[in-house]
Amino acid sequence: MSSDEAIQQIIKKIVLRNAIEYGGGAKYDVVISKVVGLRPDLRPMIKELIPLIKKIVDDVNSLDFPDQEKMASKLLVFQDVDKAAKRKEEPSLPPLQGARVGEVVTRFPPEPNGYPHIGHAKAAIIDQEYARMYEGKLILRFDDTNPLNEQLEFYDAIKEGLEWLGIIPDLIKNTSDDIKILHSYGRRLVTKEDAYVCTCKSDEIHSMRAKGVDCPCRTLDSNDHLERLEKFFDGSFEQNEAIIRFRGNMSDLNTAMRDPTLFRIIDADHPKLGRSIRVFPTYDFAAPVEDSLDGVTHAMRTKEYELRNALYFSVLRSLCLRQPTLLEFSRLEFEGMPVSKRKLKPLVEGGLVSGWDDPRLPTLAALKKRGVLPEAIHKFILSLGISLADTKPPFESLEAYNRKLLDKISLRLYFVKHPVEVRIGNPILGKIELKNHPTAQLGTRNVQISDRVYIDRADADRLASGQEIRLMEMYNIQLEEKIQENGIDHLRVINTGQEIKTSLPKVQWVSNDDMVPFTVIVPDKLFINGEFSKDSLHTYNGIAESYVSKLQPGSHIQLVRFGFCRLQTNGVAIYTHG
Ligand code: ATP
Ligand code: MG
Numbered sequence: 001m002s003s004d005e006a007i008q009q010i011i012k013k014i015v016l017r018n019a020i021e022y023g024g025g026a027k028y029d030v031v032i033s034k035v036v037g038l039r040p041d042l043r044p045m046i047k048e049l050i051p052l053i054k055k056i057v058d059d060v061n062s063l064d065f066p067d068q069e070k071m072a073s074k075l076l077v078f079q080d081v082d083k084a085a086k087r088k089e090e091p092s093l094p095p096l097q098g099a100r101v102g103e104v105v106t107r108f109p110p111e112p113n114g115y116p117h118i119g120h121a122k123a124a125i126i127d128q129e130y131a132r133m134y135e136g137k138l139i140l141r142f143d144d145t146n147p148l149n150e151q152l153e154f155y156d157a158i159k160e161g162l163e164w165l166g167i168i169p170d171l172i173k174n175t176s177d178d179i180k181i182l183h184s185y186g187r188r189l190v191t192k193e194d195a196y197v198c199t200c201k202s203d204e205i206h207s208m209r210a211k212g213v214d215c216p217c218r219t220l221d222s223n224d225h226l227e228r229l230e231k232f233f234d235g236s237f238e239q240n241e242a243i244i245r246f247r248g249n250m251s252d253l254n255t256a257m258r259d260p261t262l263f264r265i266i267d268a269d270h271p272k273l274g275r276s277i278r279v280f281p282t283y284d285f286a287a288p289v290e291d292s293l294d295g296v297t298h299a300m301r302t303k304e305y306e307l308r309n310a311l312y313f314s315v316l317r318s319l320c321l322r323q324p325t326l327l328e329f330s331r332l333e334f335e336g337m338p339v340s341k342r343k344l345k346p347l348v349e350g351g352l353v354s355g356w357d358d359p360r361l362p363t364l365a366a367l368k369k370r371g372v373l374p375e376a377i378h379k380f381i382l383s384l385g386i387s388l389a390d391t392k393p394p395f396e397s398l399e400a401y402n403r404k405l406l407d408k409i410s411l412r413l414y415f416v417k418h419p420v421e422v423r424i425g426n427p428i429l430g431k432i433e434l435k436n437h438p439t440a441q442l443g444t445r446n447v448q449i450s451d452r453v454y455i456d457r458a459d460a461d462r463l464a465s466g467q468e469i470r471l472m473e474m475y476n477i478q479l480e481e482k483i484q485e486n487g488i489d490h491l492r493v494i495n496t497g498q499e500i501k502t503s504l505p506k507v508q509w510v511s512n513d514d515m516v517p518f519t520v521i522v523p524d525k526l527f528i529n530g531e532f533s534k535d536s537l538h539t540y541n542g543i544a545e546s547y548v549s550k551l552q553p554g555s556h557i558q559l560v561r562f563g564f565c566r567l568q569t570n571g572v573a574i575y576t577h578g
Contacts, residue, residue, distance in 0.1 A: 006135050009040065009075075011035060011053055015060045016072040023067040026057045038291055041095050041134070070303030071332045092212030093129050093386060096298055098325060102294045105297045108162075109143045109287065111152045112154035112271070114341035115356035115363045118377070118398075122332045126300060128167045139294055140169035143287070144176045147270035155271070157356070161364035161536070165374045175286050180292070183233065183283045185289050186244060186263050186320055187464035194318040195262055196220070197228035199242045212251035218259070220315045224376045232263070233279055239265045246284075246315065248407075256307045257314070260284050288312040292321040300386075303328040306332075329386040334395050336363045352532060355425070359523040359574050360536055362395075370523065371576030372568030376402035399577040406556055406564050406576065411436045414472070414508040415518055415559035417542040419454035420489040424477065427451040429494065434473050445547045451476070452512035454543060459507040460491055468496055470504045472560065506541035508560045510543045518544035521563055522575040 014034045014321045031053055045531035060068060083288055093335040096104065106127040131138035140162065144150045162169070175182075189195040198205065208215050220228070232242055244263035252258055262285040265278050280309075281289075291299045309326055316323045333339045338347070339362050347353045347361070357365035367377070379401045384393070411437075415569060429450055436442040460482075461468060468478045477493040522538040544559070548567070551557065555567045556576070567574035 003100045003102035004188055007049070008052065008056070010039060010042075010101075011049070011056050012060070012133075012241070012538075013072075013075055014038065014074065015053070015056050015289040016068060016330055017059050020065075020070050020072055025061050028054060028057050031057055036313050039101075041101065053384070080152065080515075086409070090510060093110070093126065093133070093384060096130055096134065097135050099130070099136075099298065101134050102136065103297060104134035105139065105295045106131045106300065107139040107291065107294060107296050108140050108167075109141045109290075109471065110158050111143045111146070111149065112151065112158060113146075113149035114154055114345055115157045115365055117339055117341070117344065117364065117369065118334070118362040119332045119339045120158075120161070121364060121377050122329075122381050122384070123302070124162055124165065124167050125378055126329065126386055129382070130298060130300075136297070137170040137523055138167070138294075139296065139425075140167075140172045142172075142174040142176075142288060142346055143200050143283065143293065144174050144270070144272065145179075145182075145282070145286050147266055147268040147273075147280070150271050152271045156363065163379060164364060164368055173283075173294075174272055176270060176277075178290065179273065179277050179280075181293070182278060182286060182289060183560075184277075186281065186285065187229060187233070189262070189315075189318055190244060190245070191226070192318065192321070193222070193225065193247065195244050195246050196225060197232050197242050197258075198245045199228075202240070206436070208250065210420060212258065214250050215259070217245075221310065230379060232265075235278070237265055237538075239267045239278075240428060247310065247419075248311070248314065254307055254310055256284075256311050260311060262315075284308060284311055285315060288315045289319065289321065291324050292316055296324045298327060299324045300327045300329060302331045322350065327386070330390050332381075333390075333392045334362055334398075335392055336527050337395060338527065347532075349524075353374065353526070359521065360526045367567070369566070370574050371406070371564060372398065372402050376405050403564065403577065406558070408440050410556045410558040410564055411442055412560050413440070413545050413548055413556045414510050415422070415520065415544040415548075415562055416454050416456050416508065416510050417520070417540040417562065418457035419543050419570075420457050420460040421488075421508070421512070422453050422455055422460075422477070423490055423492055424451045424453070425492065425494045427479070428475065432474065433561075447511055447545060449511045450513045453509040454512065455480065455491075455507050455509050460489065462505075463491070468501075468504055470506045471509045474509070476501065494499075508562075510545055514546050515543045516546045516549055518542055518548060519572045520559070520562070521568075521572065 015026045015031050016033065018031050024273045035053065036046055042049065047431065108124040110116065113151050126539055128138050142155055176210045190197065196217055200215050200217060243261045245259040246262050248257035248259050250258050259281050262277055263281050266280050267278055269275060270277060294435055312326060313323055317353060320565060338344055344361060344511060348356055356363050358372040359366050380398045388462060427450060431446045431448055433444050433446055435444050463479050465479050468476050475498045476496045478496045479491055479493050481492045483490050483492055520540045524536040524538065526533060526536050549570055551567055551568055553567050556564065557567065558564050562578040563578040566576055567573045
């Protein structure tokens with residue numbers, strides 16, 4: 001759809017909605033203010049749009065009401081306009097420079113060399129938001145040009161992670177799909193002498209780069225130069241014997257321009273190409289060429305690539321290819337949690353964590369397992385915006401968004417992590433009905449009660465003889481005596497009635513007649529002051545109400561006075577946060 005058609009379509013939807021709300025007659029002024037309200041990016045051109053809006057209003061008003069309704073349902077008017085209105089209330093990104101509705105193409109280009117993490121979520125969410133904001137396209141492009149690092153498992157993990165986040169690309173492709181095209185552009189650069197085959201040793205290249213001096217391969221005569229090009233592709237060179245370098249400027253202040261590598265020879269199994277290919281482009285070559293050929297209009301990447309921007313455009317200029325707009329944003333990191341795959345991989349491979357989804361990690365698989373909701377990730381990322389300032393927010397700032405969402409959907413249940421038995425002299429026997437949530441309609445549960453309950457050791461320790469506490473949602477008890485029998489404590493108490501006294505401490509409890517063993521795994525910071533913390537995963541083997549066994553794995557619960565958790569299997573939950 002062209003941008004004009006896309007704008008017409010949006011106006012039509014707004015007019016139809018307005019017509020239906022006003023019983024068949026849309027109003028110009030209301031429509032105009034809705035257009036600029038819902039689509040602030042159209043405000044600068046509203047004057048030119050007025051004749052078009054008038055025409056659409058007249059056309060729609062000339063239809064019968066049933067026809068208007070039919071057209072509205074065909075165009076999904078209500079869903080789309082409501083979505084736009086909802087988006088407006090939520091944190092959103094600033095407009096994109098030079099963007100036109102219907103023409104924006106963004107791409108998310110992960111290397112399939114590990115599991116996706118919260119940093120990828122940031123990049124992918126920003127890419128998707130902009131594509132949506134301008135009714136454009138999002139491409140997921142696996143940047144798979146280094147077979148030494150890439151594995152099939154990781155392509156799938158990245159797709160799964162994005163799907164979980166609700167990111168739906170319009171196109172999924174691999175850079176390796178275009179390997180032959182990339183080769184031919186590479187050949188073109190060398191033929192034009194904008195690049196050359198270099199056979200210097202890597203330490204020599206390194207030192208010449210540092211000194212800013214040209215290498216002898218740069219000044220070969222044309223015949224030798226072309227002969228080398230043929231040899232580069234026909235298998236005459238061994239791995240590490242030759243590379244193709246861009247003819248930049250060896251004394252450029254920007255070291256990224258000192259004849260960077262564009263192609264290298266790698267003898268390894270590629271997950272998609274097998275052994276059929278051994279000449280692979282570097283990121284510096286593949287990224288600009290792919291972005292340009294894929295029709296990307298706005299290419300976003302993290303700001304550590306900033307020095308490479310000049311190279312990105314030089315490659316495209318040399319090849320006479322269209323230049324996308326490049327935009328940078330800061331890398332997202334968390335305190336005490338490594339984010340980069342480079343840091344995560346050794347932890348996984350070295351067995352220091354249980355896998356890529358270990359709940360102490362910031363991978364999407366781990367965040368899911370732990371109970372972080374995709375919606376919380378979206379809100380958190382959009383709240384950070386696309387500033388260039390380094391962001392190392394504490395994990396707690398993501399938690400705050402998650403807590404708000406979980407609070408409404410999590411059943412509240414009782415869990416006691418270190419149980420101490422309480423014997424009640426004058427108990428109430430039978431069943432009591434407890435609400436699963438104080439305000440949300442999440443149902444009720446029946447709990448069998450008798451003369452014994454368990455409370456947490458910390459609460460028992462605080463309780464002195466003669467003191468009263470309230471067993472939540474049940475009744476008050478008063479301690480008579482702490483008893484030591486065979487080394488096990490129990491408390492002898494009496495029931496002092498149900499009257500609610502605000503001054504009494506309230507404690508959660510689990511009934512002896514209604515309990516199951518229950519384990520909660522609590523992830524803690526993996527790194528403290530840069531040091532790996534072995535003691536970062538705690539396990540509490542406690543007891544919970546038997547009702548918890550009825551819930552499906554994956555359910556979110558709030559263990560009262562303990563925290564939010566996500567059920568992993570029957571009897572085991574992972575702590576989300578407090
Ligand atoms: P890693 O060190 O984790 O391998 P990377 O940048 O090499 O990071 P890629 O798979 O190449 O990982 O990244 C795909 C995209 O995600 C890139 O556009 C990159 O800029 C972006 N990205 C990666 N990590 C982060 C992060 N921590 N914060 C924001 N964006 C990120
Ligand atoms: Mg990378």
